[in-house]
Amino acid sequence: MRKKERLVFTFFIFLALSIIILVLSLFGKLAWPQSFLEKGASFLPKTFFGFFQGLPFVSESSLVKFQTKDIQTLSLLPAQIVGAPGFVPGITTPSNFILDKGAKDNVGVGDSVIVGNNLVGKVSKVSSYLSKVDIVTNPLVAFSAKTVSGAIGVIKGAGADKITLDNVLPSENLKLNELVLTKGDVDIDGTGIQGDLIVGKIQSIEKVPTNIFQRAEVKSLVNFTKQSIVFIIIKI
Numbered sequence: 001m002r003k004k005e006r007l008v009f010t011f012f013i014f015l016a017l018s019i020i021i022l023v024l025s026l027f028g029k030l031a032w033p034q035s036f037l038e039k040g041a042s043f044l045p046k047t048f049f050g051f052f053q054g055l056p057f058v059s060e061s062s063l064v065k066f067q068t069k070d071i072q073t074l075s076l077l078p079a080q081i082v083g084a085p086g087f088v089p090g091i092t093t094p095s096n097f098i099l100d101k102g103a104k105d106n107v108g109v110g111d112s113v114i115v116g117n118n119l120v121g122k123v124s125k126v127s128s129y130l131s132k133v134d135i136v137t138n139p140l141v142a143f144s145a146k147t148v149s150g151a152i153g154v155i156k157g158a159g160a161d162k163i164t165l166d167n168v169l170p171s172e173n174l175k176l177n178e179l180v181l182t183k184g185d186v187d188i189d190g191t192g193i194q195g196d197l198i199v200g201k202i203q204s205i206e207k208v209p210t211n212i213f214q215r216a217e218v219k220s221l222v223n224f225t226k227q228s229i230v231f232i233i234i235k236i
Contacts (some may be wrong), residue, residue, distance in 0.1 A: 076231040077101055079113075082130070087225075093161045094224045097121070097133040101232060107131045110191040112233040118222045119182060119197040120230050131232070135224055136199065137161055143193050144183040147202070149173065152183065155199055155218070163200055163218040170214055174205050180218050190235045 083098035101107050103126050113120040113133045121141060125132040134141050134157075141157040145165060151172035153165045165180055180202060184195030200220040207214040 075234050075236050076114075077105060077107065077234045078229055079107075079131075079232050080229055081227060089225065093137070095135055095138045095157075095159070096124075097135065097227075097230070099131045099133060099230065099232070100129070102127050102129045102131050104128050106234050106236065107232055108191060108235070110187070111235075112193050112197065113230050114197060114233065115222050115227060115230055117198050118220065119193065119199055120222060120224070120227070122193060123232065133230075136220060137163055137224070143185045145180050145199055146183045147172075147174065148179045148181065149175065153213075153215075155180070155182075158217075161220070161224070163220060165202070165216040165218050166213065168214045168216070170207065170209075170211075172214070174202060174207075174214065174216050176202055176205065178202050180216075194233060 079099040079101040081097045082100045084094040085096050085098070086092060087094040097113075097120075099107075099113075107123060107126055109123055109126055111123040113122060119136055121133045121135040121138065123131050124134045124140070136155070136157060137159065138157040139159050141155070143155055144152070145155040146152050147165075151168055151174055153168035153172075156164045156166055158164045165174075168174060178201065180199040182193050182195055182197040182199060184193065186192035186194060198221060200218040202216045203219045204217045205214065206216065
């Protein structure tokens with residue numbers, strides 16, 4: 001029993017060290033052999049994250065399968081999720097992913113990350129072999145969007161698993177269960193969020209006559225707690 005306890009203790013020590021190395025490298029705090037540490041350190045978080053994905057209390061009812069047939073003209077780089085800082089299964093939801101692809105794979109800050117035709121988020125930090133993705137529910141994420149019927153607004157991450165479609169004119173007709181798509185926020189160098197990616201479906205609408213804008217709560221079609229592989233839209 002004591003031997004087993006020592007093994008578990010050792011595993012979590014190495015897990016903690018590897019996560020610290022990953023986070024420090026992404027924030028540029030490790031100038032010495034960074035690439036070597038990143039390669040080795042990604043193994044334990046990948047194993048740990050995969051272990052929690054198999055737990056029975058992590059629902060898979062809304063798992064989205066990979067479907068790239070409608071965006072074949074884009075350059076898609078498959079990437080494995082090796083970490084999700086701050087994510088505790090059954091208690092919190094992910095707000096960031098750490099991916100096993102970085103600058104050496106032509107990944108850049110601002111690149112879109114998708115599953116099928118669904119937007120997962122965008123790359124916010126990059127190191128040689130790793131990248132950090134801000135998930136669309138992250139409060140740091142904001143971009144222009146549109147409904148299928150043409151209403152224009154701004155998508156804002158609201159924390160947990162919430163997304164808000166804000167700044168919609170009162171004259172626009174928002175509909176429950178209507179799909180919300182990215183409008184397109186691509187810079188001249190090709191960096192940014194491409195248009196017509198699925199953000200989610202409208203779950204509720206808030207329209208107050210005295211307010212300048214109306215807003216809606218949007219639910220992503222992606223179950224972020226169950227993802228293990230995503231695709232990065234990169235420039236070649």
